Amino acid sequence: MTAERKSDTRTDTRQELLEAAAALISDAPGQDVPLRAICDRVGVKLPTLYHFFGSKDGLLESVIDYGFESYLALKRAAEPTGDPIEDIRRGWDTHARFGLDHAGFYALMYGQVTPHRRPSAAAAPHAALVELCRTAYADGRLAVTAEEAADHVLAANVGVTLFLITAEEPDLALSAQVRDATIAAITGIAPASPSESATGADLARHLLHALAGAEKSLGPEEIALLRKWLRTLAESSRT
Amino acid sequence: MTAERKSDTRTDTRQELLEAAAALISDAPGQDVPLRAICDRVGVKLPTLYHFFGSKDGLLESVIDYGFESYLALKRAAEPTGDPIEDIRRGWDTHARFGLDHAGFYALMYGQVTPHRRPSAAAAPHAALVELCRTAYADGRLAVTAEEAADHVLAANVGVTLFLITAEEPDLALSAQVRDATIAAITGIAPASPSESATGADLARHLLHALAGAEKSLGPEEIALLRKWLRTLAESSRT
DNA sequence: GTTCCGCTGTCACATCGATATAGTACGTGC
DNA sequence: GCACGTACTATATCGATGTGACAGCGGAAC
Structure with missing residues (x-):
């Protein structure tokens, strides 16, 4: 019954293990896959896996390489x-x-x-x-x-x-x-620069932004009223 | 011996376990922490941990909550x-x-x-x-x-x-x-808009970008020469 | 004083990663 | 054709880990 492994195509066991691990990991993202599940999928025992990859980390590293390659x-x-x-x-x-x-x-x-x-x-x-x-x-x-x-x-x-x-x-x-x-x-290139094809809403938003920092030249009441108008303008072109 | 646990302050065991888990996880980012190590740190056995958190995932979830709270x-x-x-x-x-x-x-x-x-x-x-x-x-x-x-x-x-x-x-x-x-x-506001305080390098860069799409109005030789000049301009103001 | 319940410990078990040992197949040199 | 070494795989096992069943201890309530 080991005939299917002997008569297998020339893809060596290492590659099969790698692909089995990749498939299982891909099926269960985030969770960690038992090494035995990988071996079962290929029809091999644990020491075989260890022969090729040395440790679980070694296998994972190879799988990561495999992923980066694809x-x-x-x-x-x-x-x-x-x-x-x-x-x-x-x-x-x-x-x-x-x-x-x-x-x-x-x-x-x-x-x-x-x-x-x-x-x-x-x-x-x-x-x-x-x-x-x-x-x-x-x-x-x-x-x-x-x-x-x-x-x-x-x-x-x-x-x-x-x-x-x-x-x-x-x-x-x-x-x-x-x-x-x-x-x-x-x-350094803005996707929609305000200089060209600027709508009123765009300009209003820019002014609102500039207003957030320097508020010294006007009194608080004027600022508040100005903000309200600008807000209306900024929202005017929204669907 | 066990006196220190009985005479302990009123921080209940659950909180201690949580903080021990947090400390160990914080010390070993990425790796997973054995539950027994957490218990040892508190001076408790495994069933106590399971009494409070039910499972490893339960503990981890609580630790995550703990992290988000801080x-x-x-x-x-x-x-x-x-x-x-x-x-x-x-x-x-x-x-x-x-x-x-x-x-x-x-x-x-x-x-x-x-x-x-x-x-x-x-x-x-x-x-x-x-x-x-x-x-x-x-x-x-x-x-x-x-x-x-x-x-x-x-x-x-x-x-x-x-x-x-x-x-x-x-x-x-x-x-x-x-x-x-x-x-x-x-x-929608560019940090350094080209319209205001625009340097030659900025403008050149904008033009280079615009040139990448539409190259029909000029012949390939003109485009190449223009690119070369613009490139020189764009690099002129770099330190 | 008895009973009940929350908390904790002892023990056992399944699973997983890892290893020691040994067996088998295949090519190589004589 | 035969001994030999290398490459690969299987059996068996160990230590560690997550999980659960069960029992014991303690204080609180009646």
């Missing part, structure tokens, strides 16, 4: 557009999509909270992002350092993805919103 | 400034500071990646944030919905905090950068 494959599938900012934008969406599609992997890749430590395999996509930002910086498209931009993008991207995964009903509109805000910040 | 206490300590946007800004910093100071708690509170599920105690601070955003919206200070703004702020805030916790050397400047970008996005 993530990188997904990113490499999209060829660059020539515009580094656009590449960053698409990379953001790819990241969020991957997280939502493979929550189990994503939990291991970006959901571990060990101080001052990240999975070593996380360095590869980070380096790719930094490289992209360096190109953008060299093209004069960034208002901040390439490293600052990369960290900003990664932190916000992970945050939004984790948020959407744990949300009751994930809405990718939030991801797009945070993405545009992030890109606007690192490029 | 977090809320920290947030309540800062009284509102009267400006809701400024309150959001300070709330952001409080959040990040708490995460960095209590990584163990933070891992349990915001680092768990279970799809479509969040700790029930997380609802309280989220509701407070939504309430703050509602006030800002009613004052005409937001360019988006109150709920959209709250989700945006929370997602980015958690993302940056997790990023800083796992960073080798956390730099709060990144938190400030993402914070300002987030607030700029939800208020």
Whole structure:
């Protein structure tokens, strides 16, 4: 009855164990999977698993590498557009999509909270992002350092993805919103600048904002009345 | 021997267990703590712990509640400034500071990646944030919905905090950068609008950005040359 | 003084990660 | 063809952990 293992195709046992672990982890995001369940799925005993991976942490590390590899494959599938900012934008969406599609992997890749430590395999996509930002910086498209931009993008991207995964009903509109805000910040270009195509509501909101700091030139009653009018203007164009 | 437990102050055993668990979790962020270690610290056996918390998950849930309570206490300590946007800004910093100071708690509170599920105690601070955003919206200070703004702020805030916790050397400047970008996005007000106090570099960068989309009115050679000049301008004011 | 209930301890059990030991298959050199 | 070493796997077991059944101790109520 061990014939099925002997006559198995040439995929070695290590790969099978890796894929079984990946499948089980992907099916049960967050929870930890018993090693024996992985072995049972492959039809192997525990010492075999230990022969290949050494320990549970070793297996998990390999699974994390496995996850990052499929993530990188997904990113490499999209060829660059020539515009580094656009590449960053698409990379953001790819990241969020991957997280939502493979929550189990994503939990291991970006959901571990060990101080001052990240999975070593996380360095590869980070380096790719930094490289992209360096190109953008060299093209004069960034208002901040390439490293600052990369960290900003990664932190916000992970945050939004984790948020959407744990949300009751994930809405990718939030991801797009945070993405545009992030890109606007690192490029220094506001998505809807008040100077051009400014509506009355936009201008009113800007004035309200400016009013929050300096309130010395007018008396409190005037300020209050002005605020009320501006508020009316700011709300006028809302649906 | 057992006298110290009988003559103990009126802090009941449950509270002691909770604090012992909190201390151990705080000391070992990310890793899971054996229940026996918690009991040993208090000088109690396992069934006592089970009497109060029912299971390990029950204890963890209580610890999470404990963490959110101390977090809320920290947030309540800062009284509102009267400006809701400024309150959001300070709330952001409080959040990040708490995460960095209590990584163990933070891992349990915001680092768990279970799809479509969040700790029930997380609802309280989220509701407070939504309430703050509602006030800002009613004052005409937001360019988006109150709920959209709250989700945006929370997602980015958690993302940056997790990023800083796992960073080798956390730099709060990144938190400030993402914070300002987030607030700029939800208020619709660019931190440094190009219309006012615009430098040549800023304008060049804007033009470069606009050039990325529409390249039909000029030939490729002209575009390339124009890009080169603009790039020089954009880099001219950098230190 | 008796009874009842909240709290705690002793003991037992299932599961899990990890290891020691040994058996089997396959290629290699003589 | 045969001994030998390497690679892989199975059996059996250990220590630790989460969980539960049961009993004992204490104070409070009547």
